[in-house]
Every structure is written in C-alpha cells, then in structure tokens.
Amino acid sequence: MAFVSLLAAALAFTPADAHLAFETARTLAEDYAPRDAGTHRGRLASLYLLDAASAAGADVRRDTFTAATPKGERSFTNLYAEFRPVDPDARWVVLVSHYDTKPGVDCPGANDGASTSGLLVGIASAFSGWTARKGNLLLVWTDGEECMESYAANDGLWGSKRAADYLYETGRKVQAVICLDMLGDRDLSIVVPANGTPALAKIAVHAARRIGKPGLVRPTDDCVKDDHVPFLNRGFRAIDLIDFSYGPGNSFWHTPQDSVANISEASLLVSGRLVAEMLNILL
Numbered sequence: 001m002a003f004v005s006l007l008a009a010a011l012a013f014t015p016a017d018a019h020l021a022f023e024t025a026r027t028l029a030e031d032y033a034p035r036d037a038g039t040h041r042g043r044l045a046s047l048y049l050l051d052a053a054s055a056a057g058a059d060v061r062r063d064t065f066t067a068a069t070p071k072g073e074r075s076f077t078n079l080y081a082e083f084r085p086v087d088p089d090a091r092w093v094v095l096v097s098h099y100d101t102k103p104g105v106d107c108p109g110a111n112d113g114a115s116t117s118g119l120l121v122g123i124a125s126a127f128s129g130w131t132a133r134k135g136n137l138l139l140v141w142t143d144g145e146e147c148m149e150s151y152a153a154n155d156g157l158w159g160s161k162r163a164a165d166y167l168y169e170t171g172r173k174v175q176a177v178i179c180l181d182m183l184g185d186r187d188l189s190i191v192v193p194a195n196g197t198p199a200l201a202k203i204a205v206h207a208a209r210r211i212g213k214p215g216l217v218r219p220t221d222d223c224v225k226d227d228h229v230p231f232l233n234r235g236f237r238a239i240d241l242i243d244f245s246y247g248p249g250n251s252f253w254h255t256p257q258d259s260v261a262n263i264s265e266a267s268l269l270v271s272g273r274l275v276a277e278m279l280n281i282l283l
Helices: 002-009 015-031 040-055 110-128 158-170 198-210 229-233 265-282
Strands: 059-067 074-082 092-098 136-142 174-181 190-192 217-219 238-242
Touching: 015 040, 015 110, 015 265, 040 059, 040 074, 040 110, 040 136, 059 158, 074 158, 092 110, 092 158, 092 265, 110 136, 110 174, 110 265, 136 158, 158 229, 174 198, 174 265, 190 198, 198 217, 198 238, 198 265, 229 238, 238 265
Parallel strands: 092 136, 092 174, 174 238, 190 217
Antiparallel strands: 059 074, 074 136, 190 238
16 A cells, blocks of 8 residues: 555656647647747747646746847747745756757757757646645746857857856755756657766666666766756756757758657657656655
C-alpha cells in the first residue's frame, strides 16, 4: 500500500499533456511564424501562449521591457507562470523555453522555440493538479533568445537576462534552472552541454533511467550559448537540455525544414516525462 501511495504522489506527464504540448507547438509554428523578437507577430505569439498556459491552470503574467540591440532599441515580452506556492519561502525550480524565431530566416521554428514552449504548457497542465509537491515551480517563456547578428552583450538572450535579473533581485530560493530547447525532434536525443551545473546534469541522466530511457540524456563536452547562461552568470544552478542533432548534421536548424512535419507528439511525451521525473527528484 505504501508503494502505491508513493506512485500516486508522483508528478505524471500524461499523453493528454503531450497532446496539449504538441497542439500548442503546432499552432505557434503554423499560425505565429515568423515570431521574431520585438515584432508584432512575436507579441501575438506571447498573447497566445499566455492564454494557453492560463487555460492549463497557471497564473500567468506578461513582462514587457525594452533593451538595446544591434538594430536599435526593441521591445520584448517574457511570460511567467506560477502556481499557488506550497510556501513562498520554499525552494523553487525554474523551467525556461524561448518562443521567438531566428530573425531574418525563413523558419517556422516548430522545434526551435515552439516545441518546448508547448512543452511548458503541457507541464503547466500536469503540475496544476499535483497536490503532493513540496516545492514551487516557475515557468518562463523568454523572448529574444535568438541573436540578430552574433551573440554579444547587446545581442541575444535578452529575455533570459531579464528573467535571471528578476530572480536575483527578488531573492528567491532557486535550487535549479532547467532550460529546454529543441525537444520535439522526431529522432530525439538529448545532450546536456558542459557549461552547466554538473549535479543537475547527473539528475537529468538519473531521471532518464527512472523513466526507462537510459540512453536518452547524454552529457557532452561541448558548450552551448542558450538561455541557461544568464542564470549561471547570476550564480544560479542551471543546465540546458537540448537536442542539437536536428536532421542530418543538424541541417533542419534555422531552415524551412524546422516544421511541424519534423516534430512529434511522441517525443514531447518522452521529454515531458523526463522533466516531470526531474521535478519529482527536485521537489
């Protein structure tokens, strides 16, 4: 009986949650592309995600801000989704996904941006009904992950810099920041770049084993510039979970082939189960 109770207490990411994630990603890729940062369509995409996450049970707020870019000052919009805290002073886990597309590139961004933005909506659905949690969750959809020219102090990662500053300034007890990127690939293979917190990488590998996918997550010696970097720079424990082998030789990345045809609901189910298991360990 105790074993059954433990199973019942665990956070579960279900096929219904994966379907919601996929449909959200599909809508972003088909109805809100391009959604380059600081553009009208980008703002429409943020409103769509706000409505989708709110319907999934999250308390969502928009954070619109301006920042310098190589093309002048631009406006960006982050989304933050919280759930009623178990205890405001209890530890927090932060899940991050960008939703913008690469500026100036003909790319729907189905995997790169939409897949994990939809995944966060699916996680919101799963988490909203979880009554056994002992910690708190913050979901962050960032705008402006993609650089306009090349990553620099005023180019790229605008939304995550803003979010990292917000967490630092509010003094939240954040025990983990997990960046999710390109996890809807039909041929799913997740790596954890070396520029991250090793203890969290071990938890990701352990969580993959616990869901019966021991080869799913692989630490790599490569470093990746992604939304986890500003959190690391602010002193938070953070990692990036990314599938950076999208198509032969990563050939679908930032091209028209980053379309709904090349992502799958099954991959989002596996990714969601992995993240849910990490939350079971961390919370």
